[in-house]
Amino acid sequence: xxxxxxxxxxxxxxxxxxxxxxxxxxxxxxxxxxxxxxxxxxxxxxxxxxxxxxxxxxxxxxxxxxxxxxxxxxxxxxxxxxxxxxxxxxxxxxxxxxxxxxxxxxxxxxxxxxxxxxxxxxxxxx
Amino acid sequence: xxxxxxxxxxxxxxxxxxxxxxxxxxxxxxxxxxxxxxxxxxxxxxxxxxxxxxxxxxxxxxxxxxxxxxxxxxxxxxxxxxxxxxxxxxxxxxxxxxxxxxxxxxxxxxxxxxxxxxxxxxxxxxxxxxxxxxxxxx
Numbered sequence: 001x002x003x004x005x006x007x008x009x010x011x012x013x014x015x016x017x018x019x020x021x022x023x024x025x026x027x028x029x030x031x032x033x034x035x036x037x038x039x040x041x042x043x044x045x046x047x048x049x050x051x052x053x054x055x056x057x058x059x060x061x062x063x064x065x066x067x068x069x070x071x072x073x074x075x076x077x078x079x080x081x082x083x084x085x086x087x088x089x090x091x092x093x094x095x096x097x098x099x100x101x102x103x104x105x106x107x108x109x110x111x112x113x114x115x116x117x118x119x120x121x122x123x124x125x126x
Numbered sequence: 127x128x129x130x131x132x133x134x135x136x137x138x139x140x141x142x143x144x145x146x147x148x149x150x151x152x153x154x155x156x157x158x159x160x161x162x163x164x165x166x167x168x169x170x171x172x173x174x175x176x177x178x179x180x181x182x183x184x185x186x187x188x189x190x191x192x193x194x195x196x197x198x199x200x201x202x203x204x205x206x207x208x209x210x211x212x213x214x215x216x217x218x219x220x221x222x223x224x225x226x227x228x229x230x231x232x233x234x235x236x237x238x239x240x241x242x243x244x245x246x247x248x249x250x251x252x253x254x255x256x257x258x259x260x261x262x263x264x
Contacts (some may be wrong), residue, residue, distance in 0.1 A: 048256035
């Protein structure tokens, strides 16, 4: 049944919270990482096959679109890693208080930013 | 629903559990194994994933070592294979949960699950085959 939905729920009537935002981001980055595994398998096959397939794949990855995809995948990876550790801590029973959840949420965002910057600084400088 | 709760329920042996399911009093599925596998692969993927990303960064910036030479050595080949296995398992279990949330028809859910499972197995086998080809040098 199609029920009427209040228009423009987000963000005027329903306020974003770090808990729900990070949760849906965890799902989105997970899907993105899974899609990226296709490129990973492709790259491994290209390395093994060598020859023209490898040069074509390498050219695509080195292109602006390829670099953008790689950057997006790296952000998704670092975020999913840090939030995943937050999830594992919950599974172990730690950090369920609301203040703790907020603090760990901000920590996850900070860690993601730091890891991404470190990784890509290394690529740019080395 | 007549379901006599006795102390025997908590210490039920296999035969009793089967009888309970046949009489439609038990649960339909066993989700604990999947939950545990997801956490196990998650734990394994923390070092494996970091190693893989660090290796990619190093390969991209190193002029001397090529990807083919790097995968021909045993330790990187071994860890990449483990990363692919753990990663695809973890991804599949996660995608199953997503599909369960968004696909509402049972038939479509089964079809989608089958497609994703097939994709995971195909990608996994192809990746491992590629790494083995490089490692064995054929």
